[in-house]
Amino acid sequence: GDSVTQMEGPVTLSEEAFLTINCTYTATGYPSLFWYVQYPGEGLQLLLKATKADDKGSNKGFEATYRKETTSFHLEKGSVQVSDSAVYFCALTPMDSSYKLIFGSGTRLLVRP
Amino acid sequence: EPEVTQTPSHQVTQMGQEVILRCVPISNHLYFYWYRQILGQKVEFLVSFYNNEISEKSEIFDDQFSVERPDGSNFTLKIRSTKLEDSAMYFCASSEGQGGWEPQHFGDGTRLSIL
Numbered sequence: 001g002d003s004v005t006q007m008e009g010p011v012t013l014s015e016e017a018f019l020t021i022n023c024t025y026t027a028t029g030y031p032s033l034f035w036y037v038q039y040p041g042e043g044l045q046l047l048l049k050a051t052k053a054d055d056k057g058s059n060k061g062f063e064a065t066y067r068k069e070t071t072s073f074h075l076e077k078g079s080v081q082v083s084d085s086a087v088y089f090c091a092l093t094p095m096d097s098s099y100k101l102i103f104g105s106g107t108r109l110l111v112r113p
Numbered sequence: 114e115p116e117v118t119q120t121p122s123h124q125v126t127q128m129g130q131e132v133i134l135r136c137v138p139i140s141n142h143l144y145f146y147w148y149r150q151i152l153g154q155k156v157e158f159l160v161s162f163y164n165n166e167i168s169e170k171s172e173i174f175d176d177q178f179s180v181e182r183p184d185g186s187n188f189t190l191k192i193r194s195t196k197l198e199d200s201a202m203y204f205c206a207s208s209e210g211q212g213g214w215e216p217q218h219f220g221d222g223t224r225l226s227i228l
Contacts (some may be wrong), residue, residue, distance in 0.1 A: 043204060044119070044156070044219040051214065076195065089156065099144060099161035099169045099211050106155070 002094050003061040006104035009087075012079055013111050021075040021107045023064075023090035031092040033057075033066055033073040034101065038087045047075075047088070080111045116142055119205050119220035126195055134223045135191045136205030144168070145188045146206040146217060147180065156204065162188065165213070176208040183199045192225075 007022040024030065028053040035047040035057070048057030052113060055070035062077045114201040118137045126132045138145050147159040162180055163167040179191045188207075192199055202224050 017197060034213070035220075042223075043119075043221040044206075046216045046218070091156075098157035099146070099163075100171070101146075101148070101156075101206075101217060102158070103156040 002092060002102050004090050004101075004102055005105035006037045006090050006107050007055065009106070009108040011109045013109070015079060015082055015111055015113055016079045017111075019075070019080045019084075019109065021088055021090075021109070023073045023075065023104060024111055025071050025073065025090075025092050027071075027092055027094060029095040034063040034091045034093070035062070035063070035064055035073070035075050036089040036103075038049050038088070038093060038106070039090065044089065073083070080109070082113055084107055087110045115218075117207055117218050117220035117221050118215075119144075119203075121223060122221065123224045123226070125226045125228060126128045127138055128197060129194055130191050132189065132225065134194055134203050134205075136188045136190075136193075137186050137222060138188055138205070138207030139218055140186070140196040142207035142209050142218070144183070144211055144215075145206045146218075147190045148204045148206065148219075148223070149173075149201040150204065151198075151221075159190075168211075179197075195225075197227050198227060 003026045016022040032051045034049045036044040037047045048059040050066035056065045087106045091101045145162040150156045160170045202222045204222045205220045208215045208217045
């Protein structure tokens with residue numbers, strides 16, 4: 001079945017460092033891909049999405065590009081802030097008219113001042 | 114910005130009891146979902162709901178579980194005869210459309226603790 005694999009955390013960075021969180025997927029065809037973020041004590045918030053190959057999703061300085069050839073959707077940010085500390089989830093919706101989101105295991109990011 | 118709201122934020126229940134988790138989806142959304150996250154594990158899909166019926170459910174969503182939209186605003190998840198392994202964070206979500214084209218918006222979750 002379809003699945004999402006994320007790099008294990010926690011990822012600890014200093015403020016203004018470059019961030020990459022790896023995400024790869026296994027799916028039939030062209031799923032839609034998402035990054036969600038969960039701040040402490042809160043629910044899951046959509047960060048960005050891409051619905052077809054080579055699409056780039058972006059929001060709040062974060063970017064991810066849908067790479068069909070490598071089945072990847074890595075999350076990047078050029079300069080992280082302390083306020084970016086959260087858990088980041090990569091997810092997909094299968095293309096078979098399914099309604100569900102399939103999540104990766106989440107990656108905790110801790111940014112130190 | 115409109116939000117999905119969930120109540121209660123934390124529910125403690127004795128094993129074997131029934132529990133109802135409540136959600137108010139975003140008002141113009143038509144698709145509703147429940148997910149759960151057992152501590153330290155992935156967020157897992159339970160069920161989706163559209164037009165007053167279940168659209169899709171996972172193998173987790175067995176006869177112990179049911180969902181209902183009792184009025185025009187609430188969406189509930191009922192768990193009968195709760196077990197210790199039902200302890201988890203339960204998230205409600207809603208979307209305007211289905212699938213990958215319309216993002217799902219999540220509530221802050223209900224932490225369910227079964228004693």
